[in-house]
Amino acid sequence: MTxxxxxxxxxxxxxxxxxxxxxxRTGTRNRAPAGGGKTAYLFLAPYLVLFTVFxxxxxxxxxxxxxxxxxxxxPNKPWVGLGNYRTLLDPxxxxxxxxxxxxxxxxxxxxxxxxxxxxxxLGVALILxxxxxxxxxxxxxxxxxxxxxxxVIGVLWTLLLDxxxxxxxxxxxxxxxxxxxxxxxxxxxxxxxxxxxxxWWTLGYNAVIYLAGLQDIPRELYEAAKVDAxxxxxxxxxxxxPGLRPVLVFVITITILAxxxxxxxxxxxxxxxxxxxTRTAIMxxxxxxxxxxxxxxxxxxxxxxxxxxMLVSLVTFFFFRERRSS
Amino acid sequence: xxxxxxxxxxQGARPRRALLTVLASYLALIALTVVFVAPLVYMASTAxxxxxxxTRIEPTWVPREPTTEPFNAILSRSEQTPVFRWFLxxxxxxxxxxxxxxxxxxxxxxxxxxxEFRGKRVMTALIISTLxxxxxxxxxxxxxxxxxxxxxxxxxxxxxxxxxxxxxxFLLRQFFLSLPKELEEAAVLDGASPFKIFWRVILPxxxxxxxxxxxxxxxxxxxxxxxxxxxxxxxxxxxxxPGLGLLQGSYTTSYEIIMAGAVVATVPALVLFILAxxxxxxxxxxxxxxx
Numbered sequence: 001m002t003x004x005x006x007x008x009x010x011x012x013x014x015x016x017x018x019x020x021x022x023x024x025r026t027g028t029r030n031r032a033p034a035g036g037g038k039t040a041y042l043f044l045a046p047y048l049v050l051f052t053v054f055x056x057x058x059x060x061x062x063x064x065x066x067x068x069x070x071x072x073x074x075p076n077k078p079w080v081g082l083g084n085y086r087t088l089l090d091p092x093x094x095x096x097x098x099x100x101x102x103x104x105x106x107x108x109x110x111x112x113x114x115x116x117x118x119x120x121x122l123g124v125a126l127i128l129x130x131x132x133x134x135x136x137x138x139x140x141x142x143x144x145x146x147x148x149x150x151x152v153i154g155v156l157w158t159l160l161l162d163x164x165x166x167x168x169x170x171x172x173x174x175x176x177x178x179x180x181x182x183x184x185x186x187x188x189x190x191x192x193x194x195x196x197x198x199x200w201w202t203l204g205y206n207a208v209i210y211l212a213g214l215q216d217i218p219r220e221l222y223e224a225a226k227v228d229a230x231x232x233x234x235x236x237x238x239x240x241x242p243g244l245r246p247v248l249v250f251v252i253t254i255t256i257l258a259x260x261x262x263x264x265x266x267x268x269x270x271x272x273x274x275x276x277x278t279r280t281a282i283m284x285x286x287x288x289x290x291x292x293x294x295x296x297x298x299x300x301x302x303x304x305x306x307x308x309x310m311l312v313s314l315v316t317f318f319f320f321r322e323r324r325s326s
Numbered sequence: 327x328x329x330x331x332x333x334x335x336x337q338g339a340r341p342r343r344a345l346l347t348v349l350a351s352y353l354a355l356i357a358l359t360v361v362f363v364a365p366l367v368y369m370a371s372t373a374x375x376x377x378x379x380x381t382r383i384e385p386t387w388v389p390r391e392p393t394t395e396p397f398n399a400i401l402s403r404s405e406q407t408p409v410f411r412w413f414l415x416x417x418x419x420x421x422x423x424x425x426x427x428x429x430x431x432x433x434x435x436x437x438x439x440x441x442e443f444r445g446k447r448v449m450t451a452l453i454i455s456t457l458x459x460x461x462x463x464x465x466x467x468x469x470x471x472x473x474x475x476x477x478x479x480x481x482x483x484x485x486x487x488x489x490x491x492x493x494x495x496f497l498l499r500q501f502f503l504s505l506p507k508e509l510e511e512a513a514v515l516d517g518a519s520p521f522k523i524f525w526r527v528i529l530p531x532x533x534x535x536x537x538x539x540x541x542x543x544x545x546x547x548x549x550x551x552x553x554x555x556x557x558x559x560x561x562x563x564x565x566x567x568p569g570l571g572l573l574q575g576s577y578t579t580s581y582e583i584i585m586a587g588a589v590v591a592t593v594p595a596l597v598l599f600i601l602a603x604x605x606x607x608x609x610x611x612x613x614x615x616x617x
Contacts, residue, residue, distance in 0.1 A: 037442075037443050037444075039437075039441065039520045039521075040437040040441035040442070040443035040446075041437075041443060043433045043434060043436055043437035043441070043520075043524075044433070044434045044437045044438075044449075046429070046430040046433060046434070047430040047431060047433065047434035047490075047495060048434070050426075050430060050486070050489055050490035051453065051456075051490050051492075053471065053490070054464070054468065054471070054486070054487040054489075054490035055456050055464070055490045055491075055492070056452075056456075057467075057471070058463075058464045058467035058468055058471060059456075059459065059463060059464070059467075061467040061470070061471070062463050062464065062466055062467040065466060065467060065470065124358065127351055127354055127355060130351060132348075132351070132352075136603075138355050138358075138359065139607065140599075140600075140603050140607070141358075141359050141362055141363060142358060142359075142362055143599075143606075143607060143610075144362065144363075144366070144596065144599065145362060145365075145366075147545055147549075147595045147596065147598075147599040147606065148549070148591075148592055148595060148596070149545075149548065149549025149550075149551065149567060149591070149595065150549065150551050150567070151549070151551050151566065151567035151568070151570040151571060151591065152369075152549075152567075152570065152588045152591050152592050154570070154571075154574075155570050155571075155573070155574050155584050155585075155587070155588050156365060156366075156368075156369045156585070156588055157365070158574065158584075159368075159369075159372065159581045159584070159585065160365055160368065162581075164383070165381050165382065165383055165385075165581075167368060167385045170383065170384070170385055200361070200362070200365070204362075205610060208607050208610050208611050209610065209611060209613075211611070212611035212612075257460070261460070261461070261462065263551070263552055264551045264552065267551075267555075267571070268570075268571060268574065282462055282552070285462060285465070286465065286552065286555075286556060289465065289466050289469070290465075290466075290469060290556040291556075295466045295469070295470065298465075298466050299463075299466040299467070302460075302462045302463045302465065302466060303463060305460065305462055306459070306460040306462060306463045309460045310458070310460065313458070
């Protein structure tokens, strides 16, 4: 939008400069609009210290650790090269088997949560995009669970989903559902619980992003569609959806990534039960590295998971870009 | 109940159908409101129940015999679960991190948006590209670095690393790029130093953006669960989110006590959200549009 320091040059390019601008131009010869060179590095320094110590260095250090048998409880941390990765990629080994089980759990959760979290918030955003009284109130109410954080959500739903005294079972039994559904310790209920809670928790977040996107679609397009006597569905199909495409891609991408990073809900609500069925990849990595202190294996698992996540993001991105150009 | 218009509506166009749409919309909105509010009401109501009432099969939405006993319990029996201490810890960490984010990100973003220096493009690309790196790869090395710094089990461990994220720099850079350059040019003419321009001209204009970033950073830290769960160990150094996990582990069936803890963790976030609703929601919306 705004260009680099050359914008002054460009602005005056060819045309005679007004006196003030000329003064500004000479004034900026020694000093760019707001300083440069050393000053810039001074401004950047505090953030760069943080960035180096807690982003750039750990990224490399994590890779280094993943090439070692890095057990905090043992004095030696021998180099094993790709050994950790080889173990992981072999589902026959104990660690490899557990890891792929946790990757499967993450995949199951993502496959069920993402469609709901892409479609339902869009519906809510479409309702909220109408002009009516109290619109901001409803928007705030639906967003509210998101500001609470996963720990509150986790303990709250543990209470609500309690098989014996939880309100969910109480009302479900009133309408004829089976008694004492074990939401946290049996399948498929544990998955339904985790997906449902996550939808409840983050629906408002996605809806707010959609709503901003909807408000960016020019009104004239709807007017034109009405002149062409397009039906409500036709307007949605030919105006709303194409206008929303970049936002849609964004929502799909962040929802896939967030779902694949699911941890707190499973940790607090199911604890990975039944068995290890709902133990997600993040949960297994954290336990392996920070409870069993096998950081080398855990670091290697982080990179394998990250590899898959970046692959999925790329596929999403190109899938939608292709569709657009065709 | 009047002004519902589905897009600018032509007057008198099928009024009955329009009325139905209005009714259906309001019904949907109210049903959704119940779904979103009821669990929170139940949390608050349980926090004021006796254990007997909290574990009854028949749920009560308003406590029959309201009591503050659950709060007394978590505030007094405080050796293993010092909830008040967790509250303070959470406050210190969240405010500390939010201030650190606003201070470092605004300086860095200003340099990236407005100054010329060697390696600017590479640095901008490097910082922003980290937004796309799955955060899990940082967990193990961060733990080892915190261990090396002797920060484990201290508030520093949950205050400082999170401030290194690139989102603040990204959002503020976008914002600074949108400000007209003439603002600074006038100040340069007056011979103001770059820092003075930043402090006197840019920051005052950026108050809404800085407030938004502060709020988002505060809430993110306030709710952070994964890192504090594994880098804080002793009961007195926990923040509220891992503390709630500990409460759940220690008082398995005393739901009223766990909910009292949840209420303590909820109230500040919710109050902040209600007071500054527009900033929070527009901040989130902005990450979507610009992302």
